């Protein structure tokens with residue numbers, strides 16, 4: 001996994017909840033990201049000491065630093081623009097701003113041009129599934145950058161339906177009109193159980209449909225249970241990814257969202 005030291009080129013507020021940070025730097029040479037749900041690891045300074053601890057890549061693999069507390073969070077590379085004759089390479093990350101005791105959100109809310117950000121990966125890319133005629137996406141704000149990538153990357157002949165939980169109406173502007181037009185985007189109010197209700201209303205789901213759902217882990221547990229256990233859909237047709245969990249810092253999204261019923 002390449003570790004890249006980048007510089008903030010610009011910062012923009014998008015709607016009520018997002019800050020878009022555009023990064024640049026020679027270290028973007030060789031960056032590539034081809035899967036809709038790709039992520040990079042972003043390293044943040046310790047909010048208490050201000051110290052930035054970053055692993056290094058060695059011939060034996062990744063080595064933790066001798067000092068400091070490594071604080072890393074996963075983010076979706078929303079857009080990558082390779083360098084051209086006229087402009088340097090640029091990587092855009094979109095951060096949901098959500099509180100104070102949160103290193104990533106805190107960093108993004110005060111980011112300014114010239115700041116440094118260290119980014120690792122992506123470690124690998126999983127391409128969009130092939131052979132499906134319909135893709136259902138379900139997301140809260142944290143997975144909205146990935147939803148945008150899914151819509152951009154799916155072939156034109158795949159029907160898309162995206163359910164997105166919003167906390168503030170202005171966040172609907174996050175998706176460009178052509179993406180909203182391409183997919184059948186349905187905005188949900190973000191109230192408890194709204195995604196589960198929307199998915200249940202779809203009725204029967206055939207083997208021509210792939211479902212990708214990501215967001216707050218606890219909210220996704222009943223959705224996953226419905227799809228995998230009630231409808232009996234196989235794992236290859238359903239991906240449910242707990243991007244964060246309420247009350248938990250730096251959740252590892254590889255951990256099962258429902259430990260009582262781990263993936264099979």
Ligand SMILES: Cc1cc2nc3c(=O)[nH]c(=O)nc-3n(C[C@H](O)[C@H](O)[C@H](O)COP(=O)(O)OP(=O)(O)OC[C@H]3O[C@@H](n4cnc5c(N)ncnc54)[C@H](O)[C@@H]3O)c2cc1C
Pocket residue numbers: 037038039073074075076077094095096097098099101102103104105106141142143145146242243244245246247248249250251253
């Ligand atoms: C593959 C992947 C891709 C992701 N892509 C993005 C992305 O593009 N943009 C993005 O904003 N997030 C994304 N996330 C989610 C992000 O990594 C988490 O939200 C992360 O926990 C934020 O770190 P933090 O330091 O701000 O908060 P933490 O220190 O992890 O958590 C502090 C507190 O804030 C709460 N919290 C964490 N995230 C949120 C949230 N989104 N809303 C409300 N409360 C929250 C926690 O429950 C905890 O109580 C992605 C996650 C994964 C696994």
